[in-house]
Amino acid sequence: MTIPLMIARRIPSQWFLIKPVVTVGVLMQRMKIGRTTILNPDSIEYKWIQTLTHDGISSEDINASIQRCLGGDAQSADLLRRVAIGKSSPNQLLTYLDQE
Secondary structure, three states: OEEEOOEEEEEOOEEEEEOOOOEEEOOOOOOOOOHHHHHOOOOHHHHHHHHHHHOOOOHHHHHHHHHHHHOOOHHHHHHHHHHHOOOOOHHHHHHHHHHO
């Protein structure tokens, strides 16, 4: 399976994604954020995801960006996105990550 390489850039008070220019293979990897970050609702990772959601980026593109920037698989990326937008609890993500 391959995902497009997404690059997130910050412009004053806005995040945006540059559309795919390269396709890279996906290797199963652990998430690069820890328990403390996952349990902190004010973490910059959540703010980044919330901003992408607010800017109208599709769930699929956000999940792909999460995987590319923070690691994990498709399910953990989707759970992280859902936690950031308040549709899942951090404990659901932690439970899933503990199973890996």
